[in-house]
Amino acid sequence: MNSAQIEIQLIASLVAIACAIPGTFLVLRKMAMISDAISHSILPGIVIGFFITQDLNSPLLILLAAFTGIITVVLVEYIQKTGLVKEDTAIGLVFPALFSIGVILIAKNANDVHLDVDAVLLGELAFAPFDRLFIGGTDVGPKSLWIIGSILAITIGLLLAFFKELKLSTFDKGLAASLGFSPAIIHYGLMSVASVTTVGAFDAVGAILVVALMIAPAATAYLLTTDLKKMLWLAVSFGVLSAISGYWFAHWLDASIAGSITTMLGFIFLIVFLFAPSKGIIAVMYREKQQRIEVSLLTFLLHLKNHTEERERHVNHLQEHINWQKVRAKTVLDLALKNNMIVLNKNIVSLTEKGDTFTSKAIDYIITNEDAQIEDMKADFFLFRG
């Protein structure tokens, strides 16, 4: 690895971390689309800032762009508050308008400078190491690295200081307000961080990847944990993992770095979406199958409890009485035997003491509408699950 490669990976990783932090809160606040809006509508801010300073890395440009980001949020909320259109429609109205102003400004005025629509959409991560920062004549590294590094430092500082407030106002706005933590201040604080981060990441990865870096790692982490702190750590890790693996994927394919990172983000999400231990599609399907069998088991046990006559409890009669197919009847019978809920004597099924207690309790819970308790009870009674 040469130093430019290391620098690119470092920049991509810092961008990923800086995006994952506000992204986690945006996902939890169901505001993922707002980051899309911000990432596009900061364009006129960037263009105007660029005309004034002639420098893509000027702090003024970052401030102007962040300001446009806030304007986007305010406009969306204003339009939504009129009650004439819904929030998603308001977002769809505001950001294309602002974005198109930016596109026209670029096309009209910036034809001969280093700012074009492609770069804006996809970023120029590969060129980032060429634009260097000199302090007193010494080369201290790429400018993008310093910019995103500073933004990340501020983001982490704010997160550490206001973690409690962010968590509270994200979970329960009403309580936050009544306790004196103004949800509006926290909301606009978060929006400012998201805007500034977007601007800082913009130059490196472009408008589309910024959205992916904010939303995908957080959405992936959400499927894996039930703890906010862990969710933040996971989101950050997935972001960095995608950034680095994406870089090497691009290197191998000789393709766009931004595109490859986004592909990796999508790939990691897909894997987790399928295989996450409790929220993943496969786990959910498995659990549903298990529950179907266990409900059948309960039905079977209730039948045994209701019928003392031997005719009703004969193995062969079960099929026609409960109206199950052979395979299902056998699965349920086996499960009941394995859990010592029943005994078989000359093909006559009877409840054991354990099976009887289990069934009585289950009936109680069903009658009193506390079905949820049955799940807890299964843990106590079952040696084997369905």
Add this chain to the structure above:
Amino acid sequence: MKNKTEENINDSEPNKETPAYSGVLAVKVDDLTVAYNYKPVLWDIDLEIPEGVLMAIVGPNGAGKSTLIKSILSILKPIAGSVTIYGKPYDKQRKLVAYVPQKGSVDWDFPTTALDVVMMGTYGSLGWIKRPRQKEKKAALEALEKVGMLAFKSRQISQLSGGQQQRIFLARALVQNASIYFMDEPFQGVDATTEIAIINILKELRKAGKTVIVVHHDLQTVPEYFDWVTFLNVKKIATGPVKDIFNDDNLTKTYGINYKVSIQE
């Protein structure tokens, strides 16, 4: 239906005792008007809530019950009127007040545990930036124990039943150790056991001299649970001791139809 029995409920007939009414006003609302988009939802409300009462706010859907609570707590901005808590504006008295929002107002899939939600009740006394420590955790655990949810402290909140979630909300208010408790429909969607558990805790709070104000839907249980009641339907219809004003006349005025609720003696 609910199959509670009298012996399940501590001192089940509050309307026969003298309320702990000391003459001090816990909450005073003057000329409060609140509007959404120019349509008043609360109109010129004057309300005095004495210290130490367990009060129900009743009224039909859209009567402004939740709005009244939210306006008292400065969550909503009224277009006219003022609110004082023990004689001072709410901003100065936050620490005296605890609030239980409607259960449906939050996302229960939020990645957090029961204990963590209860800890949120301590944030108000901590103020900005300061983090909760051992002391706050201990208080939260005690509150969980009080509502019978200690065993569920590490449970993710989406894994709790509706009744358990409501108890968590109640514990979060208890941990604030306030003087006045506002609760928005704490009995909505809870099972009978939880309802009894909650009302017993509310009665304990009143015994300890706290003021408890509850938005309530089930008119049948008003005389059994509460000693004070406010009838609300955009305007205030009546407020006072249940035994004096909980009658068919006020119910009809509030609900607009000929209402008959016989009060069991």
